[in-house]
Amino acid sequence: MAVVIVGAGMAGVQTAVALRQQGHTGSLTLLGAEPHPPYDRPPLSKDVLLGRAEHSRFEIDFDELGIELALGRRAVSLDPDARTVKTDGGDLAYDRLVLATGAAPVxxxxxxxxxxxxxxxxxxxxxxxxxxxxxxxxxxxxxxxxxxxxxxxxxxxxxxxxxxxxxxxxxxxxxxxxxxxxxxxxxxxxxxxxxxxxxxxxxxxxxxxxxxxxxxxxxxxxGIGARPDNGWLAGSGIPLDDRGAVAADARLRAGRPDVFAVGDCASFPSARYGRRLTVHHWDNALQGARVVAANVLGGEVDYDPVPYFWSEQFGHMVQVAGVIDAGAEPLARGGTTVLWLREGRLQAVLTVDRPRDLTQGRKLIESGAALDPAKAADPDTQLRAATAG
Ligand SMILES: Cc1cc2nc3c(=O)[nH]c(=O)nc-3n(C[C@H](O)[C@H](O)[C@H](O)COP(=O)(O)OP(=O)(O)OC[C@H]3O[C@@H](n4cnc5c(N)ncnc54)[C@H](O)[C@@H]3O)c2cc1C
Incomplete structure (x- = not known):
């Protein structure tokens, strides 16, 4: 089985690695428009910009993993019936296709x-x-x-x-x-x-x-935002949502059984949050890649993560897990953590320089446990011990 991945950012690279880890032995091509060896984006606005790092290349031996890199080469159109990606350097045939083209800045x-x-x-x-x-x-x-x-x-x-x-x-x-x-x-x-x-x-x-x-x-x-980079899919019949993201299903399939989408370029229905999510976060590109790899190989794994994001700004580590929806009630936990609850259950957590609250909060969101608001609001009580009952 030949797998082609379009986009050699975090989501594409991690999908390729996960495919090999999960036992894919067929051909595996990673197509990337940028000419550079694949690299990680978060350090670009941190250590790379500061001059503390020269680059943020992934330390992955693509040759050893049998991943064929086709870099400096852009996909320009897709014929899903012929299972062919047209690129500016010739056509690529596939049995399974993964769309991982990320987002472009506005x-x-x-x-x-x-x-x-x-x-x-x-x-x-x-x-x-x-x-x-x-x-x-x-x-x-x-x-x-x-x-x-x-x-x-x-x-x-x-x-x-x-x-x-x-x-x-x-x-x-x-x-x-x-x-x-x-x-x-x-x-x-x-x-x-x-x-x-x-x-x-x-x-x-x-x-x-x-x-x-x-x-x-x-x-x-x-720095006013980024939009899914899916213009090349025009006319292909691959479904896009109203924000231009590939409208994937719960298994990250993109309107056809042999095409998948992952990372910043895609949206997916979240049963956990009751709506479609587009997540432009590093962790989504990592977690989604593992699910896509499993499903490319015939699995039936649903993707319904608790989104996670961090930002390093002005000497502070800001972290958010979950989705802050309008209907959820905020609950302050000391001066540096905010919890959002709906019907007593944690929906989202925001922390500033409190990584332990973030880790424990994220697990509580995943488990869906009911919280005791009085205990949860007390920063001297470990968050994981703030469950009701
Ligand atoms: C400066 C910066 C800092 C960030 N910091 C954080 C952070 O601190 N925390 C956090 O959680 N997230 C952060 N993010 C977000 C995170 O990096 C992204 O969510 C993640 O990179 C998404 O990975 P992706 O593979 O989906 O997309 P991308 O990383 O955008 O990769 C997509 C790749 O596909 C290529 N491509 C596009 N179109 C085509 C085509 N037609 N043919 C071939 N290739 C194509 C692109 O050139 C690109 O290299 C940051 C992002 C940026 C830009």
């Missing part, structure tokens, strides 16, 4: 080429070269990427301003009152944070805001 309308995005190794190395002590940096977007880029730019001695269209940082990921708590971190780091401030235009040496303000900038970094 640019501002009319964004000039001089503005930096932060998605790829090339992006990170180019930005790193531009960050010098005293450089005036404007970061557009106070989401996870913007906050991490601002952290590093400040560590490198740049003058940093962050511009955010929403009223609070991390508005796309957290309820406003929790994102708001990170505002002080910007001030403590000496970063100017302008919220409720929309960008109208980026010019050679300035960022212009819709209210007429003009921010002088030597370097502009745009």
């Amino acid at each position: 640019a501002l309308p009319g964004q000039p080429d001089s503005a930096f995005l932060l998605r790829t190794q090339d992006d990170a190395l180019a930005l790193r070269a531009a960050l010098r002590p005293g450089t005036r940096v404007v970061v557009v977007g106070a989401g996870w990427i913007g906050a991490e880029a601002a952290t590093v730019a400040r560590q490198l001695g740049c003058e940093v301003t962050v511009v955010e269209a929403a009223a609070s940082p991390l508005a796309g990921a957290l309820p406003a009152e929790f994102g708001e708590r990170t505002r002080a971190w910007y001030a403590d780091a000496g970063v100017d944070l302008l919220t409720a401030s929309a960008v109208s235009e980026i010019t050679a040496h300035a960022v212009h805001l819709t209210d007429g303000r003009e921010l002088a900038a030597d370097v502009v970094v745009v």
